[in-house]
Amino acid sequence: MADDINPQEGRIPTVIADELHIVYRVNGAKTGKGSATAALSRIVKRGGDRGVRKVHAVKGVSFTAYRGEAIGLIGSNGSGKSTLLRAIAGLLPAEKGKVYTDGQPSLLGVNAALMNDLTGERNVILGGLAMGMSREQIKERYQEIVDFSGINEKGDFISLPMRTYSSGMAARLRFSIAAAKDHDVLMIDEALATGDRKFQKRSEARIRELRKEAGTVFLVSHNNKSIRDTCDRVLWLERGELLMDGPTDEVIKAYEKETGK
Numbered sequence: 001m002a003d004d005i006n007p008q009e010g011r012i013p014t015v016i017a018d019e020l021h022i023v024y025r026v027n028g029a030k031t032g033k034g035s036a037t038a039a040l041s042r043i044v045k046r047g048g049d050r051g052v053r054k055v056h057a058v059k060g061v062s063f064t065a066y067r068g069e070a071i072g073l074i075g076s077n078g079s080g081k082s083t084l085l086r087a088i089a090g091l092l093p094a095e096k097g098k099v100y101t102d103g104q105p106s107l108l109g110v111n112a113a114l115m116n117d118l119t120g121e122r123n124v125i126l127g128g129l130a131m132g133m134s135r136e137q138i139k140e141r142y143q144e145i146v147d148f149s150g151i152n153e154k155g156d157f158i159s160l161p162m163r164t165y166s167s168g169m170a171a172r173l174r175f176s177i178a179a180a181k182d183h184d185v186l187m188i189d190e191a192l193a194t195g196d197r198k199f200q201k202r203s204e205a206r207i208r209e210l211r212k213e214a215g216t217v218f219l220v221s222h223n224n225k226s227i228r229d230t231c232d233r234v235l236w237l238e239r240g241e242l243l244m245d246g247p248t249d250e251v252i253k254a255y256e257k258e259t260g261k
C-alpha cells in the first residue's frame with residue numbers, strides 16, 4: 001500500500017511501538033503460598049487490587065522497524081527485552097501506548113511450545129501447522145528442517161520423543177521449525193545462544209536470508225558477537241527504558257563501554 005511507505009525514505013514500516021508501557025501484575029506476591037481458591041477468596045475479600053504487586057517492565061518505548069531490517073535487542077538481565085518482544089507478538093497487553101504490526105509476528109523463544117512426549121518428527125509437523133503452513137508445505141520442507149537442525153547427525157533422534165533431547169538439541173529443532181517459514185516479522189529470543197558454534201553459524205546465515213526475503217527480524221541476545229554478525233540496528237534497553245537506538249557498531253560500542261564487556 002502506498003500509504004504504508006515512509007515518504008522520506010521509501011521504506012516500509014513493519015512494527016511501530018508508540019510510547020509503549022507494559023506492566024505485569026503479580027497476584028499474592030507476598031504470601032506466594034496456598035491454593036488458587038484461597039488466593040481468589042483473599043482477593044475477593046480485599047475487594048480488588050490490594051496484594052497485587054506491579055512490575056513496570058517496559059516504560060515509554062517508541063521505535064519504528066522497517067522491512068528488511070535485523071534489529072538486535074540488548075540490555076542487562078531484567079531490562080525488558082523479552083517483555084518487549086512478547087508485547088510486539090501480541091502476547092501481552094499494553095498498559096499505555098500502542099504497538100502496530102504489519103502481518104502476524106512470530107515469536108521464537110527457547111521456550112516455544114512443542115510437545116515433549118511427541119517425537120521430533122511429530123513436532124516438526126505440529127510446529128509447521130501452528131505457524132500456518134499446509135501439510136504439503138511441511139512435507140516439502142521436512143527433510144530440510146531436520147537437516148538444518150542437525151538432530152540426526154548422531155543417530156536417528158528425530159523418531160524419539162523430544163524429552164530425550166538435550167536442551168541444545170531441542171532449541172535447535174525449535175529454531176529450525178520456525179526458520180523454515182518466511183516470516184513478516186520474526187522474533188528470536190536467545191535461540192542462538194543455545195546451539196553449538198556450527199549451528200549458530202547456520203542460524204546466522206538463515207537470519208540473513210530471512211531478511212533478504214523482505215521480513216523484519218528481532219534478535220534478543222547477550223552475545224554481542226551474534227548481534228554484530230546478524231543485526232544492522234540495535235535497541236538498548238535498561239530498566240524498561242530505551243537508552244539508545246542506532247547502528248549496531250555505535251550502540252554495541254557504547255554498551256561495551258558502559259558494561260566493561
Ligand SMILES: Nc1ncnc2c1ncn2[C@@H]1O[C@H](COP(=O)(O)OP(=O)(O)OP(=O)(O)O)[C@@H](O)[C@H]1O
Pocket residue numbers: 024025026055056057075076077078079080081082083084
Ligand atoms: N511473568 C512475569 N510476571 C511478573 N514480572 C515479570 C514477568 N516476566 C518478567 N517480569 C519482570 O519484568 C522485568 C523485565 O523482564 P524481562 O524478562 O523482559 O527482561 P529481559 O531483559 O528479557 O531479561 P534477561 O536478559 O534476563 O532475559 C523484570 O523485572 C522481570 O522481573
